Amino acid sequence: MPSTTTQRKLASQFISVTNATKENAQQYLKNANYNLDAAVNLNMAASLESQEPHVMFARLFTSCFHRRSRAPPPAQKSFLPPEGSGNTMGAESLEGYFKQLGLNLENYELFVLLDIVQADGLGQITLKGFVDGWLQASQDPNHRVQADIASQKKYARHCAAQAAKDPVYFKKLYHRAFLTGKEPQQKALDKEVAIVFWEMLFSPAVHPWRSKNVNWLDVWKQFLEAKWTRSVNKDMWSQTLSFADKTMEDETLGFWSEDQAWPGVIDDFVAWCRETGVVAPPKAANDGMEVDE
Numbered sequence: 001m002p003s004t005t006t007q008r009k010l011a012s013q014f015i016s017v018t019n020a021t022k023e024n025a026q027q028y029l030k031n032a033n034y035n036l037d038a039a040v041n042l043n044m045a046a047s048l049e050s051q052e053p054h055v056m057f058a059r060l061f062t063s064c065f066h067r068r069s070r071a072p073p074p075a076q077k078s079f080l081p082p083e084g085s086g087n088t089m090g091a092e093s094l095e096g097y098f099k100q101l102g103l104n105l106e107n108y109e110l111f112v113l114l115d116i117v118q119a120d121g122l123g124q125i126t127l128k129g130f131v132d133g134w135l136q137a138s139q140d141p142n143h144r145v146q147a148d149i150a151s152q153k154k155y156a157r158h159c160a161a162q163a164a165k166d167p168v169y170f171k172k173l174y175h176r177a178f179l180t181g182k183e184p185q186q187k188a189l190d191k192e193v194a195i196v197f198w199e200m201l202f203s204p205a206v207h208p209w210r211s212k213n214v215n216w217l218d219v220w221k222q223f224l225e226a227k228w229t230r231s232v233n234k235d236m237w238s239q240t241l242s243f244a245d246k247t248m249e250d251e252t253l254g255f256w257s258e259d260q261a262w263p264g265v266i267d268d269f270v271a272w273c274r275e276t277g278v279v280a281p282p283k284a285a286n287d288g289m290e291v292d293e
Contacts (some may be wrong), residue, residue, distance in 0.1 A: 011026055057140035109160050181193050188231035217275065
């Protein structure tokens with residue numbers, strides 16, 4: 001049994017989440033062996049038995065959000081923004097939540113959670129997005145996610161594994177990255193942020209951008225550092241994925257044509273690759289043909 005001081009702290013947290021009386025808080029905590037999450041779930045289950053399932057889950061996930069928002073600060077700092085209002089889960093709570101879910105916020109798994117909770121910015125998980133996102137997951141007949149951390153962790157790990165197998169889901173995460181990486185009111189990603197995101201998303205573990213003879217991700221970064229000084233707009237971001245997938249099918253860039261609707265940056269990249277010897281230039285139309293004397 002925890003110390004008296006710890007019991008009082010848990011009771012205070014329980015009351016702040018459930019609006020229960022002090023006596024009820026102590027009783028539920030005792031019944032749950034002083035596990036705060038379990039005690040809150042017991043309280044919610046008891047008070048919501050007569051309500052519709054979606055209402056019950058919405059209340060449970062709302063409670064879960066507020067408990068996660070009070071997570072202790074992590075040992076290390078990150079690039080995520082600081083804590084927000086009571087309806088926003090900021091950096092400290094978010095890093096703690098990632099750890100609880102077994103996700104790595106330094107690779108593509110960052111976007112797995114941001115997509116689940118419908119985040120519009122890095123480190124800006126809102127109460128509405130959190131509840132709506134997990135409520136949607138709870139209605140998935142293949143998973144039936146609950147409001148406890150173990151159930152959420154299992155689902156999040158499933159989604160992380162799915163990203164490497166399902167191109168459609170990966171594309172969804174890819175577009176979520178653009179949405180969450182933009183500064184508010186801006187329409188484009190900073191080039192430096194885009195490069196970091198490409199490194200996270202085109203990693204060997206999920207969606208490698210490396211063909212038999214060319215490490216395309218490294219070549220792309222070299223080109224951007226040498227030739228591109230602007231930000232990355234939505235069209236450039238989207239078309240880079242399409243171009244990347246094409247290069248994995250044809251590393252000679254034979255699929256590219258100046259008549260196609262690639263962004264100008266892609267056209268410049270193809271020309272740069274040919275000029276620098278990354279790929280051989282296209283053969284002239286009369287190469288290999290005999291010429292009459």
